[in-house]
Amino acid sequence: xxxxxxxxxxxxxxxxxxxxxxxxxxxxxxxxxxxxxxxxxxxxxxxxxxxxxxxxxxxxxxxxxxxxxxxxxxxxxxxxxxxxxxxxxxxxxxxxxxxxxxxxxxxxxxxxxxxxxxxxxxxxxxxxxxxxxxxxxxxxxxxxxxxxxxxxxxxxxxxxxxxxxxxxxxxxxxxxxxxxxxxxxxxxxxxxxxxxxxxxxxxxxxxxxxxxxxxxxxxxxxxxxxxxxxxxxxxxxxxxxxxxxxxxxxxxxxxxxxxxxxxxxxxxxxxxxxxxxxxxxxxxxxxxxxxxxxxxxxxxxxxxxxxxxxxxxxxxxxxxxxxxxxxxxxxxxxxxxxxxxxxxxxxxxxxxxxxxxxxxxxxxxxxxxxxxxxxxxxxxxxxxxxxxxxxxxxxxxxxxxxxxxxxxxxxxxxxxxxxxxxxxxxxxxxxxxxxxxxxxxxxxxxxxxxxxxxxxxxxxxxxxxxxxxxxxxxxxxxxxxxxxxxxxxxxxxxxxxxxxxxxxxxxxxx
Amino acid sequence: xxxxxxxxxxxxxxxxxxxxxxxxxxxxxxxxxxxxxxxxxxxxxxxxxxxxxxxxxxxxxxxxxxxxxxxxxxxxxxxxxxxxxxxxxxxxxxxxxxxxxxxxxxxxxxxxxxxxxxxxxxxxxxxxxxxxxxxxxxxxxxxxxxxxxxxxxxxxxxxxxxxxxxxxxxxxxxxxxxxxxxxxxxxxxxxxxxxxxxxxxxxxxxxxxxxxxxxxxxxxxxxxxxxxxxxxxxxxxxxxxxxxxxxxxxxxxxxxxxxxxxxxxxxxxxxxxxx
Numbered sequence: 001x002x003x004x005x006x007x008x009x010x011x012x013x014x015x016x017x018x019x020x021x022x023x024x025x026x027x028x029x030x031x032x033x034x035x036x037x038x039x040x041x042x043x044x045x046x047x048x049x050x051x052x053x054x055x056x057x058x059x060x061x062x063x064x065x066x067x068x069x070x071x072x073x074x075x076x077x078x079x080x081x082x083x084x085x086x087x088x089x090x091x092x093x094x095x096x097x098x099x100x101x102x103x104x105x106x107x108x109x110x111x112x113x114x115x116x117x118x119x120x121x122x123x124x125x126x127x128x129x130x131x132x133x134x135x136x137x138x139x140x141x142x143x144x145x146x147x148x149x150x151x152x153x154x155x156x157x158x159x160x161x162x163x164x165x166x167x168x169x170x171x172x173x174x175x176x177x178x179x180x181x182x183x184x185x186x187x188x189x190x191x192x193x194x195x196x197x198x199x200x201x202x203x204x205x206x207x208x209x210x211x212x213x214x215x216x217x218x219x220x221x222x223x224x225x226x227x228x229x230x231x232x233x234x235x236x237x238x239x240x241x242x243x244x245x246x247x248x249x250x251x252x253x254x255x256x257x258x259x260x261x262x263x264x265x266x267x268x269x270x271x272x273x274x275x276x277x278x279x280x281x282x283x284x285x286x287x288x289x290x291x292x293x294x295x296x297x298x299x300x301x302x303x304x305x306x307x308x309x310x311x312x313x314x315x316x317x318x319x320x321x322x323x324x325x326x327x328x329x330x331x332x333x334x335x336x337x338x339x340x341x342x343x344x345x346x347x348x349x350x351x352x353x354x355x356x357x358x359x360x361x362x363x364x365x366x367x368x369x370x371x372x373x374x375x376x377x378x379x380x381x382x383x384x385x386x387x388x389x390x391x392x393x394x395x396x397x398x399x400x401x402x403x404x405x406x407x408x409x410x411x412x413x414x415x416x417x418x419x420x421x422x423x424x425x426x427x428x429x430x431x432x433x434x435x436x437x438x439x440x441x442x443x444x445x446x447x448x449x450x451x452x453x454x455x456x457x458x459x460x461x462x463x464x465x466x467x468x469x470x471x472x473x474x475x476x477x478x479x480x481x482x483x484x485x486x487x488x489x490x491x492x493x494x495x496x497x498x499x500x501x502x503x504x505x506x507x508x509x510x
Numbered sequence: 511x512x513x514x515x516x517x518x519x520x521x522x523x524x525x526x527x528x529x530x531x532x533x534x535x536x537x538x539x540x541x542x543x544x545x546x547x548x549x550x551x552x553x554x555x556x557x558x559x560x561x562x563x564x565x566x567x568x569x570x571x572x573x574x575x576x577x578x579x580x581x582x583x584x585x586x587x588x589x590x591x592x593x594x595x596x597x598x599x600x601x602x603x604x605x606x607x608x609x610x611x612x613x614x615x616x617x618x619x620x621x622x623x624x625x626x627x628x629x630x631x632x633x634x635x636x637x638x639x640x641x642x643x644x645x646x647x648x649x650x651x652x653x654x655x656x657x658x659x660x661x662x663x664x665x666x667x668x669x670x671x672x673x674x675x676x677x678x679x680x681x682x683x684x685x686x687x688x689x690x691x692x693x694x695x696x697x698x699x700x701x702x703x704x705x706x707x708x709x710x711x712x713x714x715x716x717x718x719x720x721x722x723x724x725x726x727x728x729x730x731x732x733x734x735x736x737x738x739x740x741x742x743x744x745x746x747x748x749x750x751x752x753x754x755x756x757x758x759x760x761x762x763x764x765x766x767x768x769x770x771x772x773x774x775x776x777x778x779x780x781x782x783x784x785x
Contacts, residue, residue, distance in 0.1 A: 297630050297644035305634020309620070316622040316663075377618040380679065383582050384635035385608040450621075 087197030150246025361432030361470030428477030
């Protein structure tokens with residue numbers, strides 16, 4: 001074996017791959033776009049800092065006072081960030097088990113695989129730090145500007161949290177791998193990652209709704225009940241929050257904890273990763289043997305066969321299951337609001353309608369990608385005796401039926417409060433869903449369904465168009481409830497403009 | 511006739527005279543052309559008769575797969591015509607597809623359907639009667655030795671098994687014309703024998719099989735006629751004996767030597783023309 005397969009050698013290799021991957025995503029492989037992407041990013045960062053200044057300026061006057069309310073707020077923010085980091089780390093660790101890209105080469109070489117996996121585990125922590133650090137940077141920098149430079153220690157806390165989240169994720173993934181086996185670990189990890197990432201935020205919102213009747217999480221955190229239940233100000237519970245505020249003991253303790261957890265996990269598990277990866281490669285998550293298919297074939301028209309196939313594949317898609325679960329979880333707070341405020345004098349529908357339209361617009365985009373672009377057997381479908389238009393129509397119908405099935409109970413529930421709100425939601429969902437489907441048709445690019453995660457990086461124009469059209473249709477539907485028709489017309493016009501821009505920028509159809 | 515002349519001629523000048531066939535054409539290509547950066551298929555004309563087992567050979571990049579993908583309706587020709595069992599495939603592609611099946615070299619099937627479900631889907635695409643489709647599916651599953659995997663999701667099958675599932679999908683609707691691109695790649699000896707037997711039976715029942723392969727022994731043993739393509743043109747066609755004669759080889763020369771002679775001759779002719 002050469003002396004090259006060391007930790008640093010693997011680290012450099014991983015860094016090169018990560019950088020090129022990121023550059024390709026940002027620029028689409030074109031140098032001119034790299035510059036444009038850099039300029040755009042800088043402008044965007046500047047804008048976020050300005051927004052953070054507008055938000056924090058009235059709140060931070062002089063230095064920050066360390067009282068229970070501040071500690072509660074900071075701890076809640078850190079917990080929310082930690083749950084997102086944990087979600088991301090679980091997902092990435094699981095992916096590291098199943099990624100086959102270069103593992104066959106590395107595992108069949110005489111290089112020490114534990115070095116590679118040590119680097120990969122550490123890189124998950126680095127990615128978590130970078131992602132959360134970037135997102136929080138405007139708030140941290142502005143708070144440091146307004147309240148003092150000691151707030152910059154929040155970056156160190158983020159790094160420590162990322163290390164801890166990675167360590168927990170590795171232990172959880174290995175435990176799942178050993179207890180439920182490689183076939184089910186992937187699916188279970190996706191569901192857990194989705195639930196972990198959303199639970200805290202949604203939980204706070206549900207508590208706020210049940211106790212105060214609004215969607216504000218701040219109401220819960222500032223309530224007298226929370227203050228009374230909070231631990232004493234000297235409790236170790238507040239260590240992370242105090243570390244953010246720059247207290248040296250707290251900061252060093254948190255950092256030491258994160259480093260120790262990550263080092264211990266790398267020492268304990270990096271050597272086993274290769275073994276797990278080999279086991280994962282021998283067991284597909286899709287290989288679910290059942291006790292004989294006894295169901296008789298059903299008579300299908302060609303279109304019915306296509307729709308039935310789409311529905312079967314959608315049902316069995318773990319990515320979609322976790323995505324849909326997320327969507328459903330985010331719909332829980334508005335559903336709670338609906339249930340709590342069901343009465344003639346309440347106006348929750350004003351909030352609910354845009355939330356529903358937005359959520360279903362996004363869901364339609366994901367489903368449409370899977371049905372239209374995510375075709376695993378394109379040549380089979382292309383050589384079947386069907387006109388291309390008939391294939392597309394059947395696929396669109398499959399998506400619409402799924403959207404309708406999920407949306408119907410919520411819209412009907414809304415109809416009991418205010419029929420005109422239900423009508424606005426229905427129109428909004430149809431328009432946002434149809435727009436998302438249209439965008440997926442214009443940007444159709446056949447790919448394996450397993451590449452679902454990459455759909456948003458494959459075409460940034462489609463992603464932005466989908467997001468903007470959902471937002472504008474959601475706003476239009478919301479204002480339709482309040483009967484502000486001029487504003488409705490403006491937002492509908494903006495949605496149509498987003499669609500026209502998407503169509504104009506779309507690649508020529510094959 | 512010299513090889514140079516045959517390469518520049520639109521028709522297949524080196525087609526052996528003994529190839530007149532009484533049965534109608536299952537596939538007729540006339541002056542077919544397709545260019546990407548450079549011509550991939552360059553004025554190819556070919557007639558394959560019903561009930562024939564035809565092997566299409568050629569070096570890498572010769573235009574075999576491009577030709578077959580145009581026949582399957584997956585690529586649009588730049589020029590020329592394609593007739594499948596008397597149906598103009600360019601004027602009426604849906605009708606042409608109804609009587610044809612295509613099996614690509616990479617078995618593209620649905621990981622999350624099991625073989626029986628996959629075959630039900632394919633039967634639906636060809637609008638088959640449900641009862642008949644189920645019987646055919648069970649027969650094919652048994653014939654190809656997939657009984658144990660009939661209810662296992664395709665994502666968990668080996669490449670060879672996936673290849674057999676794809677083949678079962680191609681055969682379930684009893685196509686008159688079966689086009690296979692490298693069908694034996696990735697199959698073990700036993701599976702390859704099963705597939706070959708199934709294909710031979712189909713030919714015996716009147717179907718036409720067109721197959722590309724790099725395993726010349728398979729072409730030699732199975733095909734009634736062999737076409738050799740180089741640089742997008744048909745450079746020779748006939749039975750093994752006829753091809754040997756065309757290559758100037760002694761009778762009894764195996765296909766490998768004949769094939770290499772023909773391709774080398776064609777390439778050197780092309781180079782001299784280019785020079």
